[in-house]
Amino acid sequence: MPAFLLNRPWLLAFLLGALSVLAMPPVHAVPVLLATIPGFLWLLGRAPGWRRAAWWGFGFGFGFHVAGLYWITHSLFTDVGRWWWLVPVAAPGIALPMAAFSVIPALAAWWLPPGWRRWLGFGAAWVAAEMLRGILFTGFPWNLLGTVWAFHALPLQPASVIGVHGLSLLTVLLAGLPVLRSRAAWAGGIAVLALWMGFGAWRLAEPLPPDHAVRLVLVQGNVAQDTKWDPARRMPIFQRYLELSAEGARAQAAAHPGQPILVIWPETASPFLLAQDAEAMRLAGAALPPEALLLAGTVRAEWGSDGRLQALFNSLVALDPTGRAVGLFDKAHLVPFGEYMPLGGILPIRMVTGGVDFSAGPGPEVLHLPGGLPSPGPLICYEVIFPARVVGEERPAWLLNVTNDAWFGISAGPYQHLAAARLRAVEEGLPMVRAAQTGVSAIFDATGRERARLGLGASGLLMAELPAALAPTLFARCGLWLPLGFLVLFLVFSVPWRRSPSGESG
Template sequence: MPDVLLKRPWLLAFLLGALSVLALPPVHAVPVLWLTLPGFLWLIGRAPGWRRAAWWGFGFGFGHHLAGLYWITHSLFTDIGRWWWLVPVAAPGVAVPVALFSVIPALVAWRVAPGWPRVLGFAAAWVGAELLRGVMFTGFPWNLLGTVWAFHALPLQPASVIGVHGLSLLTVLLASLPILRSWRALAGSAAVLALWMGFGAWRLAQPLPADHAVRLVLVQGNVAQDTKWDPARRMPIFQRYLDLSAAGAREAAATHPGQPVLVIWPETASPFLLAQDAEAMRLAGASLPPHGLLLAGTVRAEWGADGQLRSLFNSLVALEPSGEAVGVFDKAHLVPFGEYMPFAGIIPIRMVTGGVDFSAGSGPGVLRLPRGLPSPGPLICYEVIFPGRMVGGERPGWLLNITNDAWFGMSAGPYQHLAAARLRAVEEGLPMVRVAQTGVSAVYDATGRHAGGLSLGESGFVTVGLPAALGPTLFGWGGLWIPGLMSLFCCVFGVIWGRRRPRPMP
């Protein structure tokens, strides 16, 4: 290792964190963690005190999240004349508070004895920090370490039992074992990986229920964010969606005659307030076959008795071929600074487009569809990144994630978002249908297998059958309690083990 890095441990921690991002989507170079996590544990073991350990832990987290969230800056270029000054600080501004959670596993690793206690304590604290990150300050569980396995359905299957946080725990444990410099530990790591993949293969070999007799038409307009709300382009954009919907519905009807057709548009696809615009609803309905239904992302408005705008919602609207709205679902988990301004009146700038913050809907639920069609559980935009919060009081027949990732261009952001959606399908045992403005749009069955979709930056449609749901999974029943208890067990076991062995000086 170069002497300059050994003499600057914070820089080394930063580089190890940044290098770890290669394991995340879209690269999925998972073996890199077998280098970076032991390297970080070795570094923490050399810390002369808890303050240095905390500072180096922050450095690792800052490098990890700065490299993993660089694409946030891309959203500023949709109005660069206004937000140019935020370009150098946007990604660091998000990475800094998220990196603070990396201090927790660093301090635990420094405090407990080297060897197995340190590995167990580090893994438990890592997942504990992930769990905290998912709830504090409205939550931001982006790029959880378990998502490194989302390149294929096979390694994701344990998520049906332990969730993505459980995958994170196993990943940190196994990747940290080289620090023990023990052939037994490495052999045990290989055995666990073999069992892991064996469980995945066994679960994927189980027969699935037959698909629903419903055809989905995923419509991806591929509309750039900087042109989306241009008044001169609204009608051409709307017409693009109408034409793609009509072509997709014709294909679905020709290949599977008699089956109901669900045409799905992404988040805020309509450049008009679709639920309040009678002519837009008529045109949208006219693009459907007689037995079709449109599920369209749109902004929805409510006005007061005085005619003043009262509320805006980020919504999903269900339309019949007649143009009648037969259902609506409003987004509940809003994006701070993107859809509403927290600390209103304290922060002197306003980043939300328009003069009114979005209002929140009632939370996870089911959108009931007419004619006995299976009811989806809608998830708008980043609502899909929150494990254990997909299902409300009633279990839906499938999950529907509509999103507008055009904000982030041709970057890693859409692929990271996609990986989270795939994991939710496995965790809940429910098919996931994801429709994105610029991609990636995809359909995953209830085991996370890819059933069809459209690539990033592609304009078009794809017709896919709606996969059937499995029964409730163990994770769907126990939720975040399961990985939480797993982490607690590792922590307690590590502490007990550490007390039986004297802690040598670093």
């Protein structure tokens, strides 16, 4: 370790946190955690007091979130003339409150005695902090450590039991094994990893139910965010979606005659208020063959009797070939600063596009489709990142994530978003269909295996058959209670409950 860093422990903690992001999508360099997590624990063991440990923990979290959320800055370039002053501070500004959660495992590691108690308590406290981060202040559970395994379906399978938080717990404990300096610990870690992968292989070997006889056509328009709402570009953009929809639906109808077809547009794909624009609905319906339905992302408005705008919604509307709306879903979990301004307008800036806050829908629910078609559970944009909060009281036949990742350009952001969607499929035992305005669009079966993908920055169609659901997983039935139970158990075991006569922990 260079002496320069040893003499600047906060900077060392920051760098260890930033390096840990290499384990996240899209790089997935998971072995880097075998250096960064033990390094962080070693550093915390040198802290002369709890204040210094907390400060170093904050530094680790700040590095982790600045490096992991750098792509947020890209959204400001869509109106850089207005928001240029936020460019250097956007990612650090969001990382600051996120970093505060890293103080929790740092203090736990400092307080607990060295050895297995510190190792075990640190892992449990890390996951406790992740869970709190997903709940407090509307929640932002982005880049949970269990996401590092989303490069393949095999290591994701325990999420069907313990969720992504359980994967995070296992990941921290395995990565922290070097601090134990024990061959027995390494042997135990290898055994756990073998059981982990064995469970994944067993679950993936189980036969899946037959696919639904429903053909999917996902339309990825790849529209740049800075041109999307340009009045001169609206009709050409709409025409692009119509032409791609007609092409894909005709191809599916010819290849699979008689089977129903679902054409899916991503979040706010329509540059018009589609659910209230009769001509736009007629044109969209005209692009469909008789056996098709269109599920389209759009902004929806409600006006009062005096003609004044009362509410805006980020919505998904279902249209039949006559252009008639046969289903509607409104986004429930809105993005702070992006779709509404927190604190009731107290802040002196307005960052929401158009200057009008969106209104929230009722929450996770099923979008019932006509003709007995399998009904999806829609998730608009970042609604998909919340474990155990994507399915309501009624279980859907599949999950549909429509999103607009054009805000974040060619960066790590869309891949991190995709990884979260893949994990929800495994956790719930439901297929995940993801339509993105600009990548990555993908289809995963109920075990998280990838069926099809359309890459980032591409324009085109993604066509496949709709996978079937599995029976509700243990995680789908128990939610966060299982990972919460494990972290509480581990915290209890890590605490030294008795003292030796000399006053030291026993």
